[in-house]
Amino acid sequence: MASDRFFSNTYEESRAGFRDQLKEIEKYWPNARLETYHIGSEEEDNTTDILAADALEEKRDLLIITTGEHGVEGFTGSAVLQLFIEEYLPVINPETTGMRLVHAVNPWGMRHFRRVTENNVDLNRNYIKDWDKVTGTVNEEFARQKDAFVPSEPVGDLHTQKEKLSFRLKESYTTEELAKLKDTPSGQYRFETGIFYGGNDYDEPAEKLKNRYLNWVKGYDHPVHMDIHSGGGPKDELSLIFTEADSRSENTLREELSYDHVMKAPEVDGDSNLFLQKAVQVEYPDKKALVCLFEFGTIGESLDDLIFCTRTMINENQLYFKGAAKKEDREEIQRDFARLFYPRKKEWQEQVIEKGRKGINAILTSEKIQLHSVPGTAGTLPDT
Template identity: 25%
Template sequence: MAYAFPTDYAQARQEFRYAARDAGARMRSFLLPGHRGPTGEELRTDTAYLGPATPTRLLVTVSGTHGIEGFCGSACQTRILLGEGVAQAAAAEGTGVLLVHALNPHGFAYQRRVTEENVDLNRNFVDHHRPPHNDPYERVHGQLTPHHLNAFRTQELAVALGRLRDELGPQVLQQAVTHGQYRHPDGLFYGGEGPCWSNRVFRTVVEEQIEGSGATRIGYIDLHTGLGERGYGEPIFRGGPDREARHRARHWYGTALTASEEGTSSSTPIVGNTATAVAEGLRADRELTAITLEFGTQPGPEVLLALCADNWLHLREDPVKAVQSDLKSLIRAAFSPVEDQQWRAQVLQRAREVFSQALAGLNCTHQEER
């Protein structure tokens, strides 16, 4: 079967499952209760595992943490790891490969970054009894969420965001917006008031399929879009519980590796991401090397405008009507420009390269990494 970039969540899930079945993967499925997709389809997070029953090395990839970004992530998982045999080759050498597909299925199906509760899943893995504060967001919330508008005026908001960017500076604005905030459920990058469904599912996957695998060396790649140079996949260091994690990641991914905390990344520092959940769910003797693989799409101002438009749309419309709106073209262009053949080709080539680097890294000895 020839796999292509999917055009909707249902196609993505079908092709992922077909590819997993053809590869002989062991599968699990988690149903999102109380919700259906735009055409009535079930919404599920699926996992597929290839490899020995008790691997010593495990590569984990996740797609759809930010719903609509799953179009890219799903294609990478389906076509690169399964359709082109990379996972089978790794499994044959004794390395386990676990693919978590559509971690946020509602956002995937309705072409949103956020969950059914307007929660940014990649800011949800925090202590909700003591959520981190993001006071700078208070300065920009009102301008990012123009609730008073009866019609979304794209050019008008673009000009307002441009003035805000000039006033604060691009870096300060990006940090204020994207760091994560926990006070405005109607706002951008809202981390939620408690663990959402996708959070709970992922913690189950971590406990039962990552920690539960028994693997002592774990490579982790969360697939994202929206930041950086168009078509390029930037490996962003997301940590590990041991002191050698950063050095190890540099050995695996070379000088391309960036770090938000060092100011070398297209991403500013964030809190509550999925890599946090993996690190927290592992025993002390496990070795975790975690990255985000971020594929660029559009310049930052256009991406922010698309986020504002999508937030405004879904606060006013039924989800099924919203997904049919012309405004959806903005968020598709910002996070899933799948009509661009060159972009698709660049993504798949880069994904294959980074996955291969991770597998090679997992097979390195500690002596080689030093």
């Protein structure tokens, strides 16, 4: 299957394949380089790897692709990086375009097949401008079911636990609230072993990325950032999600991108894309900066599907911190978690590549990135 060359089974395999692509980039950007930094101790060998290249003549456009902010989602992100390297490098104009391709913002999470960091931090709720305002806070949705969201004992009988959790979630939340828990949950900043934990300071992966980000964009007129995720949005669709820092409406974005599955994300404390886009706008107000989150959907939108998502987050977190009595229950929880964030079905992986191509085309075309041709189409773009 075509997807086999894009998707990996382990963090180490994915990283090795990514690092090997330096020689491919050097064909077009002789100044290309591999930049690596460790998260945690060097002995643990969890690294964020960046393939960096700068425009050869005029620093006009900078393409940034980040992956693995939610560790387990890095496998889908790595596939998109491979797609980009194979199909887009040969048609991008290196004279005016630079790039930063980032593999595994959260390498510990990717290695251990968890969404969060080693400190149980959801990095997409960790980009806080004023920590004094959020530290110790808990949102209403979390407080309502805190004893379920913060594990206190090992998983007993999983079948029974699933039934009880499904009933509790159905009784405690509206369908709209469950959809929010699936797609845009608020962070909580009190319970370190609970789900949706945003931390009490910048976690190391967030600190190291944000400190580099403004340096990347400062020399370019037009930074374009694509951040790759999986698990949210409609099943088997790619949603392109823009921040509130983008002044355009959803309808305008759909028209300009010629793409249907577009949305504006609600403003949520700690959102990384909103934080980074606003940081560029404040520091460099003359730059035209775009940030877009790619969300590859895995689960449907029915009530049962919405319950499955939050229930799986609860069970996986409980398994990590407290364990489970039975091996078969551990394996089932891990299968549910993979279904939610990294489905192994070839059909799903194939459509990631197909829809990823359409999403990248939509962004690059609407942002007028100079290309020799458009991958996956018979069309070409005019010079800009």
